[in-house]
Amino acid sequence: MADEKTEYPAVAYMFSVEIDGHKLGLWNSFEGxxxxxxxxxxxxxxxxxxxxxxxGRLKYPNVKVGRPIGRDSSLVAEWFASLATGVTRTTARIAALGPDGQEVVSWSLDGVIPVRWTGPGFGVENLKAASETLELAHHGFIEAAHPGRRAG
Structure with a gap:
């Protein structure tokens, strides 16, 4: 018998990324x-x-998200264009989406700055899908129940 709400394990097909209100679309890998x-x-x-x-001190490794290039790739270019006046620390929200497209869990990061974006390399000898990776540094997590207050 099926429950009204099916609970999925923490296996996500996609991750949504939003940095200071700029939606950067869906990504299929997340690490760090x-x-x-x-x-x-x-x-x-x-x-x-x-x-x-x-x-001693807490240290937070950089996080990386990756995906094949597609329509959402232009969202990253638009976000980078908004950084032309300078990079400042901001917040980010990364959400894992289940098979039904609903959010399973999310993480809010504080003090986020872009570290690196790598785009696709093209060549006839490389038959892999063209992909992009975005790397972000951060100062820690923001508790969902207390926006603006850092955890840890």
Missing amino acids: LGWETTVETREEGGNNFFVHQLP
């Missing part, structure tokens, strides 16, 4: 989401049982 705590070690004289592990 995470965080890491730096750890400083301190040895205490006379203590041979353990080394102190002191928590």
Whole structure:
């Protein structure tokens, strides 16, 4: 018997990306989401049982989204054109979409700046689909329940 609302596992077919209100369309790959705590070690004289592990700063790796080039590729060019006066930190929202096109989960990022965009390479010896990749740096996550307040 089917439930009224079918729950899908966190397997997404596509990801939607929006940066400071600029919709950048759908992407089919997403990587790099995470965080890491730096750890400083301190040895205490006379203590041979353990080394102190002191928590340090949080570090966030760059995130990358990728897709075959298509109609949505022009949205990235339009967004880049809006950066002609300078790059400033902003926010981004990346949402994983399930097989039915509905949002499964989303992540809001704070302090986002574009790091790199790579477009397709063309050549007769390369029979792969032409693709593009967008890489973004960020300062951390924004809690959904408290917009503007950083998590962690």
